[in-house]
Amino acid sequence: MLDRAARLRQLTEVDQDAIRLAQQPQFARWLEQITATGGCAHPIHLTGATTVRDTYSGEILYHYDTTMEPGERLLVRCRNRRATVCPPCSRLHAGDTFHLVRAGLLGGKSVPTDVRQHPRLFVTLTAPGFGPVHHLTTGTERCRPRRDAGHCEHGRSLSCFARHTATNRLVGQPLCPDCYDYAGHVLWHAHTGELWARFTRSVRRALASAAGIAQSRFPDHARLSFAKVAEYQRRAAIHIHAVVRIDGPNGPHDPPLPWATADALTAAIRTAARAVTVHTPYSPATGEHTLRWGAQLDARPLRAFGDDDGLADDAVAAYVAKYVTKGAADTAAGTDHRLTSADEIETAPVSPHLRTLMRACWRLGGLPEFESLRLRAWAHTLGYRGHILTKSRAYSTTYSTLRAERAGHERTTAGADLPDSPDTITEARWRYMDSGHTPGAALIAAGIAEDLTRNREIAREEISQRAAH
Numbered sequence: 001m002l003d004r005a006a007r008l009r010q011l012t013e014v015d016q017d018a019i020r021l022a023q024q025p026q027f028a029r030w031l032e033q034i035t036a037t038g039g040c041a042h043p044i045h046l047t048g049a050t051t052v053r054d055t056y057s058g059e060i061l062y063h064y065d066t067t068m069e070p071g072e073r074l075l076v077r078c079r080n081r082r083a084t085v086c087p088p089c090s091r092l093h094a095g096d097t098f099h100l101v102r103a104g105l106l107g108g109k110s111v112p113t114d115v116r117q118h119p120r121l122f123v124t125l126t127a128p129g130f131g132p133v134h135h136l137t138t139g140t141e142r143c144r145p146r147r148d149a150g151h152c153e154h155g156r157s158l159s160c161f162a163r164h165t166a167t168n169r170l171v172g173q174p175l176c177p178d179c180y181d182y183a184g185h186v187l188w189h190a191h192t193g194e195l196w197a198r199f200t201r202s203v204r205r206a207l208a209s210a211a212g213i214a215q216s217r218f219p220d221h222a223r224l225s226f227a228k229v230a231e232y233q234r235r236a237a238i239h240i241h242a243v244v245r246i247d248g249p250n251g252p253h254d255p256p257l258p259w260a261t262a263d264a265l266t267a268a269i270r271t272a273a274r275a276v277t278v279h280t281p282y283s284p285a286t287g288e289h290t291l292r293w294g295a296q297l298d299a300r301p302l303r304a305f306g307d308d309d310g311l312a313d314d315a316v317a318a319y320v321a322k323y324v325t326k327g328a329a330d331t332a333a334g335t336d337h338r339l340t341s342a343d344e345i346e347t348a349p350v351s352p353h354l355r356t357l358m359r360a361c362w363r364l365g366g367l368p369e370f371e372s373l374r375l376r377a378w379a380h381t382l383g384y385r386g387h388i389l390t391k392s393r394a395y396s397t398t399y400s401t402l403r404a405e406r407a408g409h410e411r412t413t414a415g416a417d418l419p420d421s422p423d424t425i426t427e428a429r430w431r432y433m434d435s436g437h438t439p440g441a442a443l444i445a446a447g448i449a450e451d452l453t454r455n456r457e458i459a460r461e462e463i464s465q466r467a468a469h
Contacts, residue, residue: 013439014439014440014442014443015440016440017438017439017440017441018439018440018441018443018444019440020440021438021440021441021444024070026069026070027070029069029070030070031444031448033069033070033074033075034075034441034444034445034448035448035452036075036410037075037076037077037088037445038077038088038089038091038092038448038449038452039088039445039446039447039448039449039450039451039452040075040077040078040086040088040089040445040449041078041085041086041087041088041089041437041442041445041446041449042078042080042085042086042435042436042437043075043076043077043078043435043436043437043445044075044076044077044078044432044435045071045073045074045075045432045433045434045435046066046073046074046075046076046430046431046432046433047066047072047073047074047430047431047433048065048066048074048428048429048430048431049063049064049065049066049067049428049429049430050062050063050064050065050426050427050428050429050430051063051064051426051427051428052424052425052426052427053424053425053426053427054423054424054425055422055423055424055425056423061424073433073434077089077092078435079092079093080093081093081324081325081388082325082326082336083325083326084326084336085336087449088449088452090325091325091453093324093325094321094322094324094325095321096399096402096403097317097320097321097324097389098317098318098320098321099317099397099402100227100391100396100397100398100399100402101227101243101316101317101320101321101396102313102314102317103396103397104225104227104243104245104252104391104395104396105120105243105245105302105313105316105317106313107252109396109397109401109402110396110397111252111396111397112252112253114252114255115245115247115252116313117255118245118246118247118252118255118256119245119246119256119260119261119262119264119265119301120243120244120245120246120262120301120302121243121244121245121262121265121266121269121299121300121301121302122241122242122243122298122299122300122301122302122311122316123240123241123242123243123244123269123297123298123299123300124239124240124241124242124296124297124298124299125196125199125239125240125242125273125293125294125297126233126237126239126240126293126294126295126296126297127185127188127233127237127238127239127293127294128188128291128292128293128294128295129294130180130181130182130184130185130188130235130237131174131175131176131179131180131181132144132158132174132175132176132179133172133173133174133175133234133235134160134162134164134168134170134171134172134173134175135164135171136164136165136166136168136171136234137162137163137164137165140163141163142160142161142162142163143160143161143162143163143164144158144159144160144161144175145159145160145161146158146159147159152175152176152178152179153179154176154178154179156175156176156178156179157175158175158176160175169351171234172233172234172235172236172351172353173235173351173352173353174235174353177352177353177356180356182356182357182359182360183285183286183289183360183364184286184289184291185236185237185357185360185382185383186357186360186361186364186375186382186383187280187286187289187291187364187370187373187383188237188238188289188291188383189237189238189381189382189383189384189385190370190373190375190378190383190384190385191278191280191291191373192230192238192240192384192386193385193386194278195276195278195291195292195293196228196240198276198277198278199272199273199276199293200224200226200272202271202272202275202276203224203244203265203268203269203272204218204224205218205272206267206268206271206272207222207224207246207260207264207265207268208221210259210264210267210268211257211259211260211264219249220249221249221257222246222247222248222249222256222257222260223246223247223248223249223250223251223254223394224244224245224246224247224392225244225245225246225247225251225252225391225392225394225395226242226243226244226245226391226392226395227242227243227320227389227390227391227392227395227396228240228241228242228243228389228390228391229241229242229320229323229324229388229389230384230386230387230388230389231323235353236353236354236357236382238384241319241320241323243302243316243320243395244265244269245395246260246265247394251394252394252395252396262301265299266299266301269297269299270297270299273293273297274293276292276293277290277291277292278290278291278292279291281369281370282369283364283367283369283370285363285364285367286364302316320389323388324388324389335348335349335350335380336380337380338377338379338380339358339362339376339379339380342359342362345358345359345362345379354382357382357383358379358380358382360383361375361376361378361379361382361383362375362376362379365377365379373385
């Protein structure tokens with residue numbers, strides 16, 4: 001038989017580290033912290049203290065510090081939205097997103113339920129074409145079955161008679177990389193936020209014109225609210241999906257005026273999408289680009305209360321929530337982490353198409369006329385520098401509010417809930433120390449996250465069975 005030393009030598013580094021942690025005197029408390037973070041894959045390590053005092057007497061009502069914690073540290077969630085980076089935190093972010101979007105459709109979270117009667121559309125805006133690419137095909141469909149398409153100036157065929165499945169690496173790749181407008185693609189991404197801002201202003205102007213009111217008086221008659229999510233297509237160009245809603249002048253608490261209908265909103269959106277343009281700065285290297293939305297536009301009504309027509313509200317909220325947790329590995333979105341040098345582009349685990357887009361970001365980002373776009377800082381997202389999900393102020397609640405409610409619930413559950421009132425003073429001193437796990441800790445955290453996921457699935461099944469009976 002192998003003695004203890006020999007058995008330890010056969011253990012991996014991860015096993016040895018997990019055993020070391022389990023033998024620590026404060027392992028039980030450390031396990032409580034890991035469980036409290038939901039098995040976060042990359043927790044933040046903090047050290048410090050919080051003290052709550054009575055304003056008048058100075059009496060300490062509550063005190064907590066990390067002195068007695070394992071390693072004198074408190075672990076908190078990383079709150080990364082990407083499932084490829086941290087599955088537990090991404091699940092929480094998806095839940096918050098679902099409730100944020102759903103509240104703007106059906107009410108709740110300080111939004112009145114009457115909002116479901118307001119005109120609401122699910123709108124999809126696409127990117128223009130930057131060059132022909134291979135398409136995903138279904139059934140007997142062919143990619144580009146035009147026999148008279150000819151060849152480009154580089155001698156490559158502009159037709160493709162192949163069938164491309166979802167796993168085919170050619171899907172989304174240019175037929176001719178030398179013809180593809182990589183500079184235009186990158187600059188379009190960098191100006192997508194400005195295009196959206198101009199689009200929403202144009203929608204308001206179109207609605208005002210259709211209603212016969214002065215454009216400057218539109219806020220006195222109606223308010224346009226939205227929540228939008230950015231999605232990368234197979235060709236690595238951004239799609240914008242948005243829930244767009246018309247309210248009265250005071251937001252969701254006011255019913256819209258009779259002229260503010262779903263048809264009027266649809267017409268205004270189509271007019272604005274065709275009209276909006278953004279001009280890039282002139283550059284000797286690229287010239288001047290006129291940027292606009294793509295020709296493909298979809299605007300569909302959302303299902304109102306008591307109506308069977310249109311998209312289901314919950315389905316739209318679930319779709320948005322699912323998308324915001326996708327990482328770069330799940331989409332044609334570049335990488336999950338910023339690039340610090342051009343050399344990192346050459347070693348990034350991406351397709352040749354994405355690598356060329358990153359190179360274009362790096363090259364254009366070094367030109368003074370594009371300095372304000374910070375293309376090198378956003379080369380990992382192919383020049384797109386907006387948030388994946390954004391919303392207007394009056395659409396619904398906020399992530400901060402949802403997180404504060406959850407934190408308050410957790411404090412109450414733990415028996416440490418103290419009201420924030422003028423009668424108390426809170427003193428907090430916290431400092432960042434580190435982040436992440438050791439190999440053994442990562443193994444234990446992954447196990448806890450898996451157990452919590454399984455428990456939720458079992459609970460969901462039980463609730464479904466009870467509802468069925």
